[in-house]
Amino acid sequence: METTLTWTPVARLADIPRLGSRVVATAGGDVALFRCADDSVFALDDRCPHKGGPLSQGIVHGYAVTCPLHNWVIDLASGEAQAPDSGCVNRRPVRLEGDRILLALPA
Structure with a gap:
């Protein structure tokens, strides 16, 4: 069964500091x-593929x-861990419309 995604406003660009x-x-x-x-804005599950650490608290x-x-x-565009580590974080579809950040969420 295919899941339908809806673009949902979740924040404004100004809500997130640069490099934050x-x-x-x-x-x-x-x-x-x-x-x-x-x-540019990226969205990933907030769990490192190594031990589940909160990526949102990273640098x-x-x-x-x-x-x-x-x-x-972790590469923000691909979700892949950079060598020598290996693993992947689930990426989430995200986009900017003006200053609004929209995340694709299940309808």
């Missing part, structure tokens, strides 16, 4: 929204976040 994050609680679990220095640098527990570096 914000957590959005969803029915499917917490999602971390990340804002990069160039105002954002470039287009990556470093997990606060064990320093795994």
Whole structure:
């Protein structure tokens, strides 16, 4: 069965500092929204693939976040852990409309 997704406003760009994050609680679990220095926005499940650490509490640098527990570096665009580590975080569809951040959530 295919799930229908609805673009849902969850924040404004100004709600997230540059190189910062914000957590959005969803029915499917917490999602971390990340804002990069160039105002691009990414959304990942808020769980590191290593030990489940809260990625939203990590340090954002470039287009990556470093997990606060064990320093795994996660690529924000792909969700992939950077070598030498391996693993992947579930990416969530996100987009900007003006200054609004929309997240694709199950209808």
